[in-house]
Amino acid sequence: DAGVTQSPTHLIKTRGQQVTLRCSPKSGHDTVSWYQQALGQGPQFIFQYYEEEERQRGNFPDRFSGHQFPNYSSELNVNALLLGDSALYLCASSLGGSPPYEQYFGPGTRLTVT
């Protein structure tokens, strides 16, 4: 049973560019959440997708957007990259209708903005 997968593993971008990160949830899961983990910090919630809709959003600017596809996979898009966007981006999947919505995390995408 494949767990949560993310691509790419590492990415280097320049300030002002745009980036797309991808996530495939654990088999059977229908909900995808995205988190940003800056160096030395705990993960911060960006947003969550369920049934192809954004269900919850954290305190992140509109430069951060996402999408969920009918097969439950998801993308995170970040526009107009800033140096401060350098972080590990984690995707987590869960079952949307089953408390406590236990979340399983992928290995992350390390984004470096220069």
Added chain:
Amino acid sequence: AQSVTQLGSHVSVSEGALVLLRCNYSSSVPPYLFWYVQYPNQGLQLLLKYTSAATLVKGINGFEAEFKKSETSFHLTKPSAHMSDAAEYFCAVSQTGANSKLTFGKGITLSVRP
């Protein structure tokens, strides 16, 4: 609103000694509580979770945690540390109901001395 406080950023123990990692939470509604472990350059792995059943929760790798509502705490313990326990540990809280986002603490780095 919900939040997590993990006191201290680094804990060092000798191999075979007791591990105690502290976590205090704040939540306006009954919470779900989680401990995750993160090894270098990896994603997060769930150690254990509290979901309003038994207050003493046993997890993987010999870890356990006790939910104490009166103290708003969910401290993580392990009777005997092993070298392989060296990692970053995160406490997280989510709310019951549909708002399932995880709010993480800043994390504690556990070092194990031989």
